[in-house]
Each structure stands twice: as structure tokens, then as C-alpha cells.
Amino acid sequence: MKKTLICSLVFFIFFMWSLNAQVSASEEYIVEKNDTLWDISSRKLDDYFLWPKLWNVNPHIENPDLIYPGTKIFIPSREELMHIPALPTREIPAARKQKIKKSESKSVWKYAPVMEKKHIIDKSLFIASGWIADTYPSIGEILSSPTNQQMTSKNDIVYIKLPESLSPEDPALILSANEDPVSKKRFFVIRDIKIVKHPVSGKKIGHQIRIAGILEVIGMDENLIKAKITDSFEDVRIGDGLLPYQELEAPLIPETVRTPNNQGYIIESHMNSFLVSKGNVVFLDKGENDGLKVGDVFTVLREQPAESPIGKIQIVSLQPSTSGAVILQNFQELKIGSKWGQP
Numbered sequence: 001m002k003k004t005l006i007c008s009l010v011f012f013i014f015f016m017w018s019l020n021a022q023v024s025a026s027e028e029y030i031v032e033k034n035d036t037l038w039d040i041s042s043r044k045l046d047d048y049f050l051w052p053k054l055w056n057v058n059p060h061i062e063n064p065d066l067i068y069p070g071t072k073i074f075i076p077s078r079e080e081l082m083h084i085p086a087l088p089t090r091e092i093p094a095a096r097k098q099k100i101k102k103s104e105s106k107s108v109w110k111y112a113p114v115m116e117k118k119h120i121i122d123k124s125l126f127i128a129s130g131w132i133a134d135t136y137p138s139i140g141e142i143l144s145s146p147t148n149q150q151m152t153s154k155n156d157i158v159y160i161k162l163p164e165s166l167s168p169e170d171p172a173l174i175l176s177a178n179e180d181p182v183s184k185k186r187f188f189v190i191r192d193i194k195i196v197k198h199p200v201s202g203k204k205i206g207h208q209i210r211i212a213g214i215l216e217v218i219g220m221d222e223n224l225i226k227a228k229i230t231d232s233f234e235d236v237r238i239g240d241g242l243l244p245y246q247e248l249e250a251p252l253i254p255e256t257v258r259t260p261n262n263q264g265y266i267i268e269s270h271m272n273s274f275l276v277s278k279g280n281v282v283f284l285d286k287g288e289n290d291g292l293k294v295g296d297v298f299t300v301l302r303e304q305p306a307e308s309p310i311g312k313i314q315i316v317s318l319q320p321s322t323s324g325a326v327i328l329q330n331f332q333e334l335k336i337g338s339k340w341g342q343p
Contacts, residue, residue: 128233138241186245263341
């Protein structure tokens with residue numbers, strides 16, 4: 001009997017110690033003004049994408065977009081949340097989808113604003129990073145500058161060449177009132193960086209195209225088309241090519257992040273660095289034809305001495321057989337030839 005009592009006491013002490021250890025890894029947090037579950041997940045758990053699980057373990061929060069200052073929420077440890085099965089995101093009650101009644105607007109507490117949609121990548125970096133193409137797609141060229149500079153930048157004037165096939169009736173051109181050939185037409189300045197070859201198989205992939213800047217045609221200087229560089233992401237050079245401008249928007253972070261069962265290799269980086277880290281753009285050897293979508297997240301893997309995660313990437317642009325991705329995090333520098341997929 002005495003022996004049984006001692007064993008029970010030891011077990012109780014061990015149980016309480018384990019419980020305290022788990023609780024100590026968790027915390028309670030008081031919502032502050034302008035807080036969102038997205039931001040709280042980033043600050044407290046170092047991972048934006050854990051916010052749906054954080055919502056699921058706090059059932060008193062009816063709408064994740066509308067959280068009150070002063071609300072107490074329970075934040076498990078990152079490890080605990082990672083081990084929680086992915087539950088279906090809870091439905092927002094229909095009553096909460098209705099407009100707030102006038103009587104509610106007099107409450108001391110006000111709803112926090114709806115979570116602002118955030119972009120995966122900065123717009124300038126998204127535009128500048130370019131893509132990998134089968135052929136060099138330029139339709140024109142920067143010929144020279146009035147000051148004979150070989151490298152120019154924002155607000156500089158340059159002379160450009162456009163194909164003779166572009167006629168006044170061509171929608172690619174906008175005529176000025178005095179019938180000049182072109183006026184106020186914008187173009188991307190593009191550069192054929194290199195022929196990209198697969199780092200593992202050696203197979204030719206295509207031309208790496210980078211956008212160096214944006215220019216706008218402002219008129220004629222005798223028989224030369226004159227343009228002004230309105231944006232430059234790097235030095236704009238004599239000999240760079242041209243593509244008709246189109247508005248590009250950086251992709252938004254999707255509400256549901258996919259991690260499809262694809263794998264491949266990093267084949268090049270935006271600025272051709274062999275070693276890359278967080279915030280850099282890299283190119284992958286799989287694309288839209290392989291089922292990838294913008295917003296997909298993959299793990300970068302170290303293959304030796306044993307396969308293990310060393311970073312995360314997210315798709316930001318797609319071509320049929322290649323894609324661009326931004327590095328979300330890395331535990332060591334990633335390199336061209338690194339494998340990506342699921343751990």
C-alpha cells in the first residue's frame with residue numbers, strides 16, 4: 001500500500017511538471033489597437049501562415065478580420081501549433097457578416113480594421129526580376145544618348161529604335177497632335193542577361209531576361225525617336241532592348257497557401273549570385289505546365305549529408321516551364337542547384 005502511494009505521488013508530480021512545462025511554452029496576449037492575427041502570428045510565432053491555426057484554437061474570436069482591442073487570446077508555442085492537424089477554417093457566423101448596428105457603434109471598443117491585403121514581394125523587385133524566355137523578345141533598342149553616355153538612369157534622355165513595321169495605325173503607338181511618329185508611348189527596357197543551363201542536367205533552359213527600367217517616348221529629335229527614362233532598377237545601357245509596357249502588379253499573399261507535391265532545382269538567381277538569402281528572387285525549373293501557381297510555398301532542402309530543410313520559397317511569377325520565387329526564409333545561404341520541394 002505504501003509503495004503504491006509513493007508511485008502515485010511520483011506520477012502526480014511528473015504530470016504537474018509536464019503540464020507546467022507546456023503552459024510555460026504558451027502565453028496569453030491582449031489584443032491592441034490595429035492588431036491582426038496575421039501580425040500577431042508573425043511577431044509571436046515567427047510565421048505569418050500560422051494565423052488560421054491560431055484562430056482555430058481561439059473559438060471566442062468569431063471573425064479573424066474583426067478583433068477587439070482588449071480581447072485576450074491564447075497563443076500556444078510554435079511547436080504545438082505545428083503539430084495541430086490542419087483544421088477547416090471556421091465559418092464566420094452570418095450575424096457577424098451584417099452591418100454593425102448603430103447602438104454597437106457607441107461601444108467603448110471598436111472593431112479593428114479588416115486585415116490589409118499584403119503583397120508577397122515588393123513591386124519594384126517583382127518588375128525588375130524578369131523571367132526566363134525561350135527567345136529574346138525585344139522589339140527595339142536603345143541607340144544612344146545626347147551626351148554619348150554608355151550607361152544612363154532615371155530622368156536621362158536616350159534615343160531609341162523601333163521596328164519599321166510599326167505604322168501610325170498600329171495600336172502600339174500613339175500619335176501626337178502634329179503627326180510625329182510616336183508620342184508618350186511607354187516601353188520596358190530589357191536585357192538579355194545569359195543563356196541559363198540546368199545546374200544538374202546541363203540542359204539549356206532559355207534566356208534570362210531582366211527589366212532594367214521603363215522609358216517614355218517624348219517626341220522626335222530630327223529623325224531620331226527621343227525618350228525619357230522614367231524608372232530605372234539598375235543602369236540602363238546603350239544596346240538594351242525594348243518591350244511594350246504593360247501594368248504589372250505584385251501578387252498578393254493568397255488566403256490559402258498551397259504546398260503541392262512538386263520538386264525540382266533552383267536554376268538561377270535574379271542578380272546571378274551563386275549564393276542567395278532571404279528577400280532574393282530565384283528561378284525554378286518547373287512552371288505553369290507542371291501545375292504550379294503563384295503563391296505556392298516550397299521548402300528548400302539540403303541533400304548532404306542528409307536531406308533536411310534549409311529555407312522556404314514562394315512562387316511570384318510563372319512561365320510555362322519555369323517560375324520565379326522569392327526566398328521567405330533561410331537557415332543557411334541557399335545556392336544555385338539547391339533542391340526544393342516538400343521535406
